[in-house]
Amino acid sequence: MSRMQRSATTDDGRRRDLVRPPAPEPLPLPVTDTHCHLDIGDGGDDDTFGPDQAIAAAADVGVNRIVQVGVSLPSSVVAVDLARRYSSVVAAVALHPNEAPRLAVDGELDDALAGIDRLAGAGDIVRGVGETGMDRFRTGPDGIPAQEESFRGHIEIARRRELALVIHDRDAHGDILRVLEDADLPERVVFHCFSGDAEMARYCARRGWFLSFAGTVTFKNAGSLREALAAVPLEHVLVETDAPFLTPHPHRGRPNASYLVPLTVRAIAEVVGRDLEAVCSTIQHNTEMAFGTW
Ligand SMILES: [Zn+2]
Numbered sequence: 001m002s003r004m005q006r007s008a009t010t011d012d013g014r015r016r017d018l019v020r021p022p023a024p025e026p027l028p029l030p031v032t033d034t035h036c037h038l039d040i041g042d043g044g045d046d047d048t049f050g051p052d053q054a055i056a057a058a059a060d061v062g063v064n065r066i067v068q069v070g071v072s073l074p075s076s077v078v079a080v081d082l083a084r085r086y087s088s089v090v091a092a093v094a095l096h097p098n099e100a101p102r103l104a105v106d107g108e109l110d111d112a113l114a115g116i117d118r119l120a121g122a123g124d125i126v127r128g129v130g131e132t133g134m135d136r137f138r139t140g141p142d143g144i145p146a147q148e149e150s151f152r153g154h155i156e157i158a159r160r161r162e163l164a165l166v167i168h169d170r171d172a173h174g175d176i177l178r179v180l181e182d183a184d185l186p187e188r189v190v191f192h193c194f195s196g197d198a199e200m201a202r203y204c205a206r207r208g209w210f211l212s213f214a215g216t217v218t219f220k221n222a223g224s225l226r227e228a229l230a231a232v233p234l235e236h237v238l239v240e241t242d243a244p245f246l247t248p249h250p251h252r253g254r255p256n257a258s259y260l261v262p263l264t265v266r267a268i269a270e271v272v273g274r275d276l277e278a279v280c281s282t283i284q285h286n287t288e289m290a291f292g293t294w
């Protein structure tokens with residue numbers, strides 16, 4: 001896209017501001033973006049902003065590590081490659097819940113799962129299996145059985161390979177908890193972009209699972225998500241961008257990248273009523289509990 005183009009029209013007809021938001025004030029202590037898609041273009045007006053720039057801009061504001069997340073077999077290969085290339089990046093590999101039904105229709109789900117299993121064994125640079133889970137927002141009832149089969153397959157891989165299970169849960173809390181109840185789980189379970197209410201948050205924390213909060217927790221209309229955050233011990237909280245999606249307030253709709261994590265961390269500190277240093281160091285410690293150190 002032309003560098004002169006400063007806005008675009010989305011599918012639903014809204015104008016999108018493509019100007020990259022300014023860097024926020026750096027954090028006093030480092031944190032990790034636990035869920036990012038460095039390989040998905042964000043439509044920003046500066047088309048020179050690739051993984052090199054995204055990683056450097058993040059480090060400048062105290063976001064010193066990134067978990068790069070795959071959503072298909074090819075993008076999981078990319079995730080592993082990025083983790084090989086950058087010492088600050090580790091990979092999670094998976095078929096996205098909305099990818100699974102498409103693969104199942106073509107009879108390719110089993111082969112794709114075997115491919116994910118092989119990538120999950122690529123060594124210490126791979127720390128998670130995900131994002132997997134259920135999504136009733138983009139997948140209709142016909143696709144749900146394949147989605148659940150894929151989710152269960154990923155759980156099995158994560159458990160056998162002793163990796164963190166990274167869960168995508170969109171409008172599917174009941175399904176996710178039902179599957180987690182009767183599956184043999186890995187030791188570490190992470191709800192990426194947690195979207196449940198306070199009751200679900202308490203339940204997840206009691207089970208020892210991690211809740212990763214994205215820019216959504218900064219949105220004006222996210223009162224119930226902030227209640228969920230306030231309802232759990234900080235020891236269960238992680239932070240992420242899900243970049244290039246879910247840009248935090250006040251830049252909602254503009255391109256997202258890991259360097260905007262400080263906006264979400266500051267919002268978390270405000271909600272839990274703790275000072276920023278304590279929040280950064282606790283979240284960083286939690287990240288190491290969930291994904292190890294690197
Ligand atoms: Zn997701």
Ligand SMILES: [Zn+2]
Pocket residue numbers: 035037069131242
């Ligand atoms: Zn994601």
